[in-house]
Amino acid sequence: MSFDARIRAAIEGDIRSGALRPGDKLPSEHELAAQHGCARATVSKAMAALHHAGLIERRRKAGSFVADQHVHSAVLEVPDLAQLIEARGHVYRWQRLSREQDGAELHVTGLHYEGDTALALESRTIAVATVPDAMDESFDAIAPGTWLLAHIPWTSARHRIRAVGASAEEAQALGIVENTACLILERSTWRADAPVTTVRQVFRGDLFDMVAHFEPSPR
């Protein structure tokens, strides 16, 4: 274990055990460096990591303080459906239902199958201006999400998760009773401020859930 990681672990332990409480002042970097017998840059690295993890607040001149319990945030796993389904031991299959071009937008709908049951109904809009290659793709055999993942560099994304009862059409496509509770995942992605795609996935509530983890000290 590296030196800075050890310093970091020591302080983190004090915080998580309650020995240091929110608002408490930590020793200055100089003092910590002297205590641990290392250079200030090493302490600084450890403190920067703690700050990044949200465990401490830092104010020039004032010093470093244990942060208040913050708004809960967690890392949400948004799995690739094909991976998820195969991890569950089933066969994944994509079935395209429709593909329409409407000016600068390409609309694709389809079903994600887990074995023989339809798990999710997807309706997607792709911005042709940002992804011109999509015009040449039928999305007949490959799901647009998978295709886009391989064709478009990094994006930022906004997700919205809701619960709604299935509409008549959705229920029919998924083979469930109308108004059954479904988990809706809506995702919009951008590539450097240019819109890439917007997708709405309707999941059968009885077959799917999402998981999120919160760790103050990831990695």
Next chain:
Amino acid sequence: MSFDARIRAAIEGDIRSGALRPGDKLPSEHELAAQHGCARATVSKAMAALHHAGLIERRRKAGSFVADQHVHSAVLEVPDLAQLIEARGHVYRWQRLSREQDGAELHVTGLHYEGDTALALESRTIAVATVPDAMDESFDAIAPGTWLLAHIPWTSARHRIRAVGASAEEAQALGIVENTACLILERSTWRADAPVTTVRQVFRGDLFDMVAHFEPSPR
């Protein structure tokens, strides 16, 4: 903008624009330092940040490479309900329904009101061994989540999000029709491996959703 942030932004821009594609090799730290006219430690700091953000992979001797498009993950906001409701311009109120002690576990149920409508039904279990102070608290006026936030140091947490139709009891408590789609948030928290609390919140699907963001370069 600091030097290392500028170097980082330059490389990140190349990646996001597609000039550098997944798998491409980046110049070595020495080369980048020479190019930018700075010390290697500064480049190293920028590269460490890019690595932390998941944009690049680093291998000793081999070099640094643009990372493959990874599994989607996003930062999920798990809001404090009181804050959320007040931000929406309504009055928040907690109404405790029950409180029972069962050996080492304390069970509390109650309703989170947004104005006059019940937004969520909460059933919570608190581990008395980890949080002995909870025994002296009635949770009559203060929601257990709020109380715990103020009394327990950092925790790790696991969240599960599902959609289910409301049961008869849930529907009655929330004042909705049975089987209406609801968003279920289940959260378990630990304090250094000791269980703290497990909570199940049933939200009216028509009044609540969750939001998650994904940014390759947070902060």
Next chain:
DNA sequence: CGTGACATTATGTCTAGACATAATAATCGA
């Protein structure tokens, strides 16, 4: 032809010191 020893290389970590910056504390003048 395969294998183990060795040199090479790029990252990982660290040092001792420097200057910049922001915020607080102290001081001085009106």
Next chain:
DNA sequence: TCGATTATTATGTCTAGACATAATGTCACG
């Protein structure tokens, strides 16, 4: 006493160099 200026202090960033570490490529030897 109030307010503006100045000094102090802790963090923020950076440098130039050092050694550690891990992985790769090379090369001689069997």
